[in-house]
Amino acid sequence: MPKQAKSKSTRKLKTYQTSLGFYDQAIAAPSMKAALQAWGASSNLFHQGAAKETDDPDIVAATMAKPGVVLRRPVGSDGPFTESAELPTDLGEGKSERKPKRSPKSKSRKRTARTARKPSRKIDDQAARKAAAAFEKEERRREAERRKEEAARARERARREKAVATAQAAFDKARREHEARAEEIEAERTVLDERAEAEQDRWDKQRMKLEQALRRARE
Incomplete structure (x- = not known):
């Protein structure tokens, strides 16, 4: 019974393949959803026919050696x-630059050699459990990286918000001080205007009296 429970908890990995940008990509994952997440795909490449499960023994062996x-x-x-794969070497070549056709005999030899290079590689239960554990480890590493990046973004966001709050507080304080000084200047201006008006009235009255006295003195 314990052995059956252990086998149920083990997620069977499959190898998925797609082409994105300049690269063919492959991964050993427990599901299509997990593969899409690892590829960073924004749409379902499998439904679009751009991704598939593969049983190519070389690709399966490579991905199972590094699950996830x-x-x-x-x-x-x-x-x-x-x-780490290099960029394709024929990016700038035109369609007219095609490789010479091989003879049927050379094609047959190539297929035979390729078949010989691809012996059947079956993944036993122990290897499958090991691959699944490695995938989960890689998945945890990616999740830790995501959390680390999210924490860094949160710290940067908090730093910006603090800087904005500090700058806003300084601006508000300076504006209040300016408004207070402007009110004081306006009050002083009002007082000066009243004094100037009173002085003008006093002068007008004095001028009229002095002008009358000057006219009488000239008569």
Whole structure:
């Protein structure tokens, strides 16, 4: 019974393949959803026919050796999948630059050699459990990286918010001080205007009296 419970808890990994940008990509994952998440796909590539499950023994062996890790090779090539693949070498070539056709005999030899290079590699239960554990470890590592990035973004967001709050507080304080000084100046201006008006009235009255006295003195 314990042995059956253990087998049920083990997620069987499958190998999925797609082409994104300049690379073919492959991964050993327990589901299509997990593969899409690892690829960072924004849409369902399987429904679109752009991704598939593969049973190619070379690809299966490579992905099972590094479960959960996205492996790549130049798009359209038949080389091995690795963690760091170079860009395709024929990006700038035109359609007219085609390789010479091989004879049927050479094609037959190539197929025979390729078949010989691909012996059947079956994944036993122990290897499957080991691959599943490695996938879960890689999945936890990616999740830890995501949490680390989210924490860094949160710290940066908090830093910006604090800086904005500090700048806003300084601006509000300076504005209040300006408004207070402007009110004081306006009050002083009102007082000066009243004094100036009173002085003008006093002068007008004095001027009229002095002008009358000057006229009488001239008569």
